[in-house]
Amino acid sequence: xxxxxxxxxxxxxxxxxxxxxxxxxxxxxxxxxxxxxxxxxxxxxxxxxxxxxxxxxxxxxxxxxxxxxxxxxxxxxxxxxxxxxxxxxxxxxxxxxxxxxxxxxxxxxxxxxxxxxxxxxxxxxxxxxxxxxxxxxxxxxxxxxxxxxxxxxxxxxxxxxxxxxxxxxxxxxxxxxxxxxxxxxxxxxxxxxxxxxxxxxxxxxxxxxxxxxxxxxxxxxxxxxxxxxxxxxxxxxxxxxxxxxxxxxxxxxxxxxxxxxxxx
Amino acid sequence: xxxxxxxxxxxxxxxxxxxxxxxxxxxxxxxxxxxxxxxxxxxxxxxxxxxxxxxxxxxxxxxxxxxxxxxxxxxxxxxxxxxxxxxxxxxxxxxxxxxxxxxxxxxxxxxxxxxxxxxxxxxxxxxxxxxxxxxxxxxxxxxxxxxxxxxxxxxxxxxxxxxxxxxxxxxxxxxxxxxxxxxxxx
Numbered sequence: 001x002x003x004x005x006x007x008x009x010x011x012x013x014x015x016x017x018x019x020x021x022x023x024x025x026x027x028x029x030x031x032x033x034x035x036x037x038x039x040x041x042x043x044x045x046x047x048x049x050x051x052x053x054x055x056x057x058x059x060x061x062x063x064x065x066x067x068x069x070x071x072x073x074x075x076x077x078x079x080x081x082x083x084x085x086x087x088x089x090x091x092x093x094x095x096x097x098x099x100x101x102x103x104x105x106x107x108x109x110x111x112x113x114x115x116x117x118x119x120x121x122x123x124x125x126x127x128x129x130x131x132x133x134x135x136x137x138x139x140x141x142x143x144x145x146x147x148x149x150x151x152x153x154x155x156x157x158x159x160x161x162x163x164x165x166x167x168x169x170x171x172x173x174x175x176x177x178x179x180x181x182x183x184x185x186x187x188x189x190x191x192x193x194x195x196x197x198x199x200x201x202x203x204x205x206x207x208x209x210x211x212x213x214x215x216x217x218x219x220x221x222x223x224x225x226x227x228x229x230x231x232x233x234x235x236x237x238x239x240x241x242x243x244x245x246x247x248x249x250x251x252x253x254x255x256x257x258x259x260x261x262x263x264x
Numbered sequence: 265x266x267x268x269x270x271x272x273x274x275x276x277x278x279x280x281x282x283x284x285x286x287x288x289x290x291x292x293x294x295x296x297x298x299x300x301x302x303x304x305x306x307x308x309x310x311x312x313x314x315x316x317x318x319x320x321x322x323x324x325x326x327x328x329x330x331x332x333x334x335x336x337x338x339x340x341x342x343x344x345x346x347x348x349x350x351x352x353x354x355x356x357x358x359x360x361x362x363x364x365x366x367x368x369x370x371x372x373x374x375x376x377x378x379x380x381x382x383x384x385x386x387x388x389x390x391x392x393x394x395x396x397x398x399x400x401x402x403x404x405x406x407x408x409x410x411x412x413x414x415x416x417x418x419x420x421x422x423x424x425x426x427x428x429x430x431x432x433x434x435x436x437x438x439x440x441x442x443x444x445x446x447x448x449x450x
Contacts, residue, residue: 006366007362009382009389010408011340013409015329017390019329019331021409022410025406025410
């Protein structure tokens, strides 16, 4: 008997034996599925995109350079310099955008925010592929904002009808002290609303850390429950992570934000 | 959609059967294929071939457990692809690793090589697996049928990798004894 004969025979063992293990695997699949598949997939997509956009950018640069030399002759005018100044001025304005309960007032403690993952998976996808992975909108009577992504692990169907998946993991919420979306509020309840979601989530877990845990990887998180789609904020500043599962055939997402609740 | 309904679509020669299968079992089958092939594109090819095999085999087959039926096809197709691609060069995958481990169950090279009937051999293995405690059986099937990594198989049984490794070793030794007793090994 050879190794291969034995492997072939193992592929023909009784169905009920396989089924009992299969059930167990499916129950634990979302937490134990190997990351290497997803990393491999993501790496390939990123490589493809870098090549595509890199060659496109190089071509455009070449064309613009040749055109510029042809028409202007290489001299920089005062008007060009003014345009450049405006450009930098606009960038500064963009970086000063905040999300706060009071949209018009910049609080002393406010920190610039991000409104998406460090690397948006949408940006790394081949053209024509869109993933309707769910976003989380967090709101109360004072404000509404989109929570940052932390982990994305999502199955989707591509333009050719193939089942594909995407995964992305941003840096840990506790490492995002300067970049995490921040909320300062006087209201204790926050409503969670999912957009582009394929029905109701199967499970929602809310993890939180006290703000003294910033940059402390060893800090243990606490958990709280979601009731009627709402979470009850703790008094003071906390980092919240919302881990949402839509089932093994759909995926798991996790979102994070910082909220500082102080009652009036 | 329930498995019965999907199987009924195959029997009605309705092409939506493949889409429903893909929706329900796409990533499950891809995981099995990837464990063997360690390549995403090959895994996709294997899963697509699985749909084709399912389409061609239903009817006449009417599997009672669709997931297991498809898993067996994917496993077989993936192993065929692996053997085709790796006749000259053997690459690291859970399949090659598990093949090496399964040497324990084979003869030591001093005995007469015997061509075994795969079906009879599968029956003998099944009967041996039924005699095992549930934990050992789950671990063995996870590792050698689904070709899960040792880490994943251990996690499935809530045990450490070292414990899983020694349990698998004992199980393979037991299988070797059983196969010898059944006349598959001399």
